[in-house]
Amino acid sequence: MTENMWAFQPTAGHLGGTDLTGYTVRASDGTIGKVDKHSDGVGDAFLVVDTGVWIFGKEVLLPARTVHRIDAQERVIFVDRTKEQIKNAPEFHRDQHLGNGGYREELGTYYGSGAPFGGRPA
Template identity: 70%
Template sequence: MTEHVWSYKSTSGHLAGGDLTGYKVEAIDGDIGKVDKHSDEVGDAYLVVDTGVWIFGKEVLLPASTVIQIDLEKKKIFVDRSKEQIKNAPEFHRDKHLGDAGYREELGAYYRPVTPAGGQPIV
């Protein structure tokens, strides 16, 4: 199951109903782009990030659980994945994938935290 992947962590600083459009997004190793679209829907929260020239102008879909901090003053969102992990995620096409349950399951499985027996999630 990957439902938890589509929810913001309680420690992220996310405020329901806030507009994150235009916020810069930072991976653990640098800038990846800006939020083009987002959803706050319970169990279906995500960010669509326009990567600009970083990966040839493509968009990426990040489940809300990847967000570790939102800085409202600086309009910046920090995620707990590397640029390489994000670049290697299943390819996203807005028109094809936003409403596709199969893609959502595939992406959720890719981003789900890996937990060793009795340990903390590894990201």
């Protein structure tokens, strides 16, 4: 299940090679920040979002599967998670986690669990 978390949904409207840096990211209940880095590699797609003051300047890593829709004209990415779900995800540290398979597995499990729209497994 977690491997599917690292590919964009067919309905997202993502075109490979599109630079998403700087796009605003909106959760189902409000804006969470802007894309600082992204990957659209096959089976390795994700967004690194700078949350600014929302969670004290931290970054979060979102698997591509969380992307519901991309509005290229408005430069907005809509994700199908709440701000609280994103805030409660396993903490992300760029220098430790970008190449860390264990962290990606943990994050994939968190977002891909049976709980509605992700969440820590019971």
